[in-house]
Amino acid sequence: MKKIFQEIQNGKVLVSDGAWGTFLQKKGLKPGECPESWNLSRPDDVYDIARSYIDAGADMIETNSFGGNYFKLKNYGLENQVFELNKLAAEISRRAAGPDHFVLGSVGPTGKLLMMEEVTEDELYQAFKEQSMALEAGGADAIVIETMTDLEEARLAVKAASENTGCEVICTMTFDKILSGEYRTMMGISPTEMVEALIDAGATVVGANCGNGMAEMIGIVKEIRKVNAKIPILIHANAGMPQYCDGETTFPESPADMANRIKEIVEAGANIIGGCCGTTPDHICEVHHAVRIL
Amino acid sequence: MNELLVKLSDCVEFGKINLASPYPPQMKGQEGADEITKKALEEGVDPQDILMLGLMPGMERIGVKFRENKVFVPQVLMSAKAMSTALVHLKPYFLSGAARQKGTFIIGTVLGDLHDIGKNLVSMMVEGNGYKVVDLGTDVGSEKFVTAVKDNPEAVVGLSCLLTTTMASMEKITRDIKDAAPGTYVTIGGAPVNQDFCQKIGADHYSPDPQGLVEFLNAKIA
Numbered sequence: 001m002k003k004i005f006q007e008i009q010n011g012k013v014l015v016s017d018g019a020w021g022t023f024l025q026k027k028g029l030k031p032g033e034c035p036e037s038w039n040l041s042r043p044d045d046v047y048d049i050a051r052s053y054i055d056a057g058a059d060m061i062e063t064n065s066f067g068g069n070y071f072k073l074k075n076y077g078l079e080n081q082v083f084e085l086n087k088l089a090a091e092i093s094r095r096a097a098g099p100d101h102f103v104l105g106s107v108g109p110t111g112k113l114l115m116m117e118e119v120t121e122d123e124l125y126q127a128f129k130e131q132s133m134a135l136e137a138g139g140a141d142a143i144v145i146e147t148m149t150d151l152e153e154a155r156l157a158v159k160a161a162s163e164n165t166g167c168e169v170i171c172t173m174t175f176d177k178i179l180s181g182e183y184r185t186m187m188g189i190s191p192t193e194m195v196e197a198l199i200d201a202g203a204t205v206v207g208a209n210c211g212n213g214m215a216e217m218i219g220i221v222k223e224i225r226k227v228n229a230k231i232p233i234l235i236h237a238n239a240g241m242p243q244y245c246d247g248e249t250t251f252p253e254s255p256a257d258m259a260n261r262i263k264e265i266v267e268a269g270a271n272i273i274g275g276c277c278g279t280t281p282d283h284i285c286e287v288h289h290a291v292r293i294l
Numbered sequence: 295m296n297e298l299l300v301k302l303s304d305c306v307e308f309g310k311i312n313l314a315s316p317y318p319p320q321m322k323g324q325e326g327a328d329e330i331t332k333k334a335l336e337e338g339v340d341p342q343d344i345l346m347l348g349l350m351p352g353m354e355r356i357g358v359k360f361r362e363n364k365v366f367v368p369q370v371l372m373s374a375k376a377m378s379t380a381l382v383h384l385k386p387y388f389l390s391g392a393a394r395q396k397g398t399f400i401i402g403t404v405l406g407d408l409h410d411i412g413k414n415l416v417s418m419m420v421e422g423n424g425y426k427v428v429d430l431g432t433d434v435g436s437e438k439f440v441t442a443v444k445d446n447p448e449a450v451v452g453l454s455c456l457l458t459t460t461m462a463s464m465e466k467i468t469r470d471i472k473d474a475a476p477g478t479y480v481t482i483g484g485a486p487v488n489q490d491f492c493q494k495i496g497a498d499h500y501s502p503d504p505q506g507l508v509e510f511l512n513a514k515i516a
Contacts, residue, residue: 022458031406031459032433075408111409115368116375149367178363188366242458244491247465249458277458 004060004102004142004168005204008232008271013291016104016236016274017053017061018284022251024049024064034076036068039088046089050096056281057288058274060102062144065089065135070127071110071119082127083134090138104144104170105135107157114152121156128160132167142168146209146236149174149185151194155201162202170205170234171198175220176212183220191223199231209236210276213253214261218268225269232271239278251278255286262290298334299348302327302380306352306422309372311379317372327376331383341387342394345424349377353422357505367415370504374418381421388426395426397515398449400442402430404463409456412484416452419504425511436470443475450511453497455484465495472496479514481507 007014024035027045038046046064053061068086073079086105093103110127112119132143143161148154154171161169173194175183183191191208198206208220214237221233239251239258262273273291275283304310305327308318312328325333334344356373359365387393399420403413410432421427428446430438439451451471453464464487468480481499482492492500501507 025459031457031463032408072408111411113371113411116371180363184363184366186367188368241488242461242486244461244486244494247462249461249486 004170004272005232008205013266013270013294014059014272015057015284015288015291016234016272017050017058018056018275018279018281019277020049020062020064020066020106022278023280034067034073034078036065036073036085036089037076037078039064039085039092040081043088043092046092047096050093052281053284054096054098054101056285058101058284060104060142060272060274061093061097062104062106063089063093063135063138063140064106065131066106066108066146069107069110069131071112072108082130083137086131086134087138090135090140094139102141103139104142105132105138105140105167107131107135107143107145107161108147109149109153114150121152124153124156125160128157129164132161132165136165136167140167142170142205144170144172144234146172147174148172149187149189151187151189151197154194155197158198158201158203168204169202170207171203172207172209172234172236174210175208177216177219183216183223191220192227195224195228195231199228205232205234205272207234207236207270207272210238213238213240214258214265217270218261218265221265221268221270233269234272234274235265235270236274236276237279238276239283242278253278253283255280255283258283259286259290262287263294266291266294296334296339296343296347298330298337298339299343301325302330302334302344302348303352303355305330306349306373306377306380307355309356309369309376311372311376327380328383331380335383341384341392344380345384345393345395349380349422350424353377353419354505354508357419357423357503357508361503361505367411370415370419374415374422377422378418396424397511398426398428398446399452399511400428400430400439400446400449401452401454402434402439403432403454403456404460404467405433405435406463407455407457407460408432409454412456413454416454416483416504416507420452420508420511423508423511425515436467439467439471440474443471443478447475448515450479450481450515452507453480453482455487458486461486461491464497468495468497481510483507
């Protein structure tokens with residue numbers, strides 16, 4: 001039963017969660033420390049993050065597993081704990097979500113380039129398969145493959161998740177606005193190129209995450225809607241580009257800034273809206289209220 | 295100019311590695327940077343000319359196209375691959391002193407950050423533009439940078455990061471390098487940084503694309 005898809009078919013606009021990485025840092029995660037290791041060493045802090053987004057009004061929360069693939073964990077010597085750390089990540093978010101909210105198992109890129117022969121297609125597929133299956137085992141309802149820039153890697157991740165789990169599969173890529181005013185990922189992929197390729201690989205929801213604030217996301221949603229009127233769209237927007245002052249990084253978009261864009265992005269065709277880097281439970285709370293009064 | 299060098303610059307610009315490589319489609323079945331460099335050396339073309347008149351113009355053209363968003367990371371990586379293939383043949387001449395690189399560039403991703411795609415891309419572009427590159431890898435702290443600067447006193451340093459959390463690390467490393475070796479140029483790059491940040495931390499140069507860095511190096515070193 002594809003529940004998220006069903007709710008969207010029924011006309012609902014859903015609210016997702018906000019940032020995890022920047023939240024973990026606020027709780028004391030050090031630069032160079034493996035975020036996923038906290039699922040084992042500091043599960044209560046991870047739970048607090050998940051719970052704070054549920055309390056803020058999110059319909060769904062992600063898991064602390066963005067960098068939980070074999071290749072990223074290998075950087076920390078944790079490559080033998082892929083299954084354990086991802087399963088724990090999903091269990092923690094499941095506990096926070098309860099039965100009434102969705103859990104999206106977060107899957108990020110491996111950091112390895114296929115075209116530079118740093119990794120084979122099969123190795124990528126196996127890594128995404130292992131991670132997705134662990135997230136499902138921990139209770140994830142959906143797998144959200146995010147921050148992708150290479151279409152081949154994204155396709156392999158979607159295929160691995162859809163062929164090896166019963167979860168719904170969401171995939172979002174990260175776009176920048178280029179000089180011509182069009183949107184492209186770092187690897188040159190446009191939102192329109194992305195759509196059919198990901199649906200073909202098995203994605204039931206597509207979209208964009210990270211990037212440069214909610215306003216830019218509206219343009220990306222419009223691009224996707226040009227080529228596909230029906231596919232549900234998920235947006236996880238940054239609170240703008242980071243600004244640096246006295247050793248601290250801050251993000252410029254306030255909860256109200258974000259909420260003010262909700263009507264426009266929903267009219268453009270977005271179905272699920274949440275935050276990425278720099279967004280907080282306050283942002284999600286405002287987004288939740290903006291969605292309720294639509 | 296020698297026709298082989300014109301061909302070589304095209305191979306670099308379009309990422310044609312060797313005869314067997316299917317990329318780019320419009321150059322399928324043609325010789326690539328590998329064969330042409332070998333042939334040029336056999337014909338007695340000066341290795342310095344191969345670097346300056348063959349590889350560098352190709353690298354510059356792809357760098358400019360990348361800055362103008364006409365090509366993206368994959369095309370630049372293919373160019374860099376073609377260029378590295380050619381450089382393998384030139385290496386003995388650099389070592390013997392028969393050909394000279396323009397200067398030295400030290401690069402690393404800063405402490406706390408394990409991302410290397412951007413760092414590797416810049417490293418290859420700089421190398422292809424005629425510089426010796428000392429690549430310190432990822433998660434590199436002040437001590438390693440300072441040691442590398444002491445070993446290569448004329449070198450320019452490049453700091454890379456992707457995570458917003460490691461911006462503070464970039465500031466510390468910049469200050470430590472400036473304390474240990476005043477006068478060393480420090481350049482920065484990466485998704486979260488910009489000109490404003492560059493000024494705030496006391497670095498000398500920021501570029502949103504590798505070509506800007508190459509132009510800075512050409513102005514300061516070459």
